[in-house]
Amino acid sequence: MQDKPAITTFPIQEALQKRWSPRAFDSRPLTKEEIVSMFEAARWAMSGYNDQPWRFIVAQQGDEHYDKAFSCVGAWNKQWTQSAPLLGFIIADETSPTSGEHNYAATFEAGIAAGFLVVQAEHLGLRCHLFGGIHRDEIRKAFNVPEKHNIVCGFVCGHHGELQQIPESFHEEEGAPRTRKPLSEIVFGKTWQTAYL
Numbered sequence: 001m002q003d004k005p006a007i008t009t010f011p012i013q014e015a016l017q018k019r020w021s022p023r024a025f026d027s028r029p030l031t032k033e034e035i036v037s038m039f040e041a042a043r044w045a046m047s048g049y050n051d052q053p054w055r056f057i058v059a060q061q062g063d064e065h066y067d068k069a070f071s072c073v074g075a076w077n078k079q080w081t082q083s084a085p086l087l088g089f090i091i092a093d094e095t096s097p098t099s100g101e102h103n104y105a106a107t108f109e110a111g112i113a114a115g116f117l118v119v120q121a122e123h124l125g126l127r128c129h130l131f132g133g134i135h136r137d138e139i140r141k142a143f144n145v146p147e148k149h150n151i152v153c154g155f156v157c158g159h160h161g162e163l164q165q166i167p168e169s170f171h172e173e174e175g176a177p178r179t180r181k182p183l184s185e186i187v188f189g190k191t192w193q194t195a196y197l
């Protein structure tokens, strides 16, 4: 399994440091326990009023509805997502059950839950890769997702695989270093122009 740990300026928790988004996955199916463990982690994310707006559609290769789910993946992402055993879509219920009003933070909260899921996967020795290139209208229709829900993005999970599992055009990026903006560009203090860290 290829590791590309984050080169951090300060130590961080191991699963966060090791997590990255590979495209080469092993076709080995995930166990029920692994799948439950990831969604259990997602379920314990925080949300305003504890509204829990995150929803997931999931299909494992071999499931009757897997092909239907895979057909909703964008053409470019289809090239590599076919190697992963578990495919899913992350969805946010944008109507608060508490207030009945639009929940401006629903997608943000679904993102927190997705983050928990990905970190739990890493803890289990698995990897995930989120992707925005999906056909939202097709997902809504095929899975009967209510209009008021925001279909945010797709994701795949599995054991990390070998490069041969994906087209050669992806190989270089798979080995490329991971980069991030420095803290000075994202954390501010006195003014928007003043770095805090």
Ligand SMILES: Cc1cc2nc3c(=O)[nH]c(=O)nc-3n(C[C@H](O)[C@H](O)[C@H](O)COP(=O)(O)O)c2cc1C
Residues within 6 Å of the ligand: 019, 020, 021, 022, 077, 129, 130, 131, 132, 133, 153, 178
């Ligand atoms: C909302 C979202 C959409 C993304 N869309 C795609 C995509 O369509 N295709 C893809 O290959 N990766 C996609 N990615 C993965 C990012 O490219 C990746 O997370 C980023 O380059 C940082 O790399 P790292 O996750 O390995 O640290 C997406 C990630 C997120 C969170």
